[in-house]
Amino acid sequence: MxxxxxxxxxxxxxxxxxxxxxxxxxxxxxFLLFASAAPKFAGQRDAVETFTKIGWGQWFRYLTGTCEAAGAIGLLIPRLATPAAIGLVGVMIGAVLTQLLVLAPVWALMPAGFAVLFVIIARYRRPQATALLDRFGL
Known part of the structure; x- marks a missing residue:
């Protein structure tokens, strides 16, 4: 052979x-752009109520939506997919903790599952991120 x-x-x-x-x-x-970030930016009632329950103020809703939107865009750019996925793992860890400690613990499974997918993406796309780091001499 x-x-x-x-x-x-x-x-x-x-x-x-x-x-x-x-x-x-x-x-x-x-999903991140249309089902998660967009309702936060639009001030959808559920999003406003959720962030009121969290207790950090509505600025945190905008910050979370911005992180989700930036991560979603990054996932679509080959050289940015790894750093975007790593950042989204952080967002999902925060979402899991928020669900467990403040909101509805059963819903923690969804961001936990997303976090696993983002870890897989970060690992698999790592060679493209390395090329980006090499370009900047890092």
Whole structure:
């Protein structure tokens, strides 16, 4: 068996993984932009009430929405996908803690699941982030 023949299944598997991961990234970005950040920016009643319950003020709603929107955009840019995913892990940790300690503990599973996906994205997209760091000499 030649080297080219042996590497074909690996190349196909990597390509399938890459396509799957881009699909997940696009879906997560759409969710973050349209279902999570947009209601925060628009002042949707549920979002306002939730952040009132949290008790940190409505400025925190805008900060959270901004972090989600920036992370969503970053997920769609290959070189920024890793840092965006890492930042979103932080946002999701905050969401898990908020759900457990202040809001409804059962809802902590959703941001926890998202955090796992963001860790996978950060790990898989790391080579592209390394290229970005190399460009800046870091």
């Amino acid at each position: 030649s080297t080219a023949t042996r590497s074909a299944p690996t190349t196909n598997r990597r390509r399938a993984t890459d396509i799957t991961l881009w699909t997940v990234q696009i879906l997560l970005a759409a």
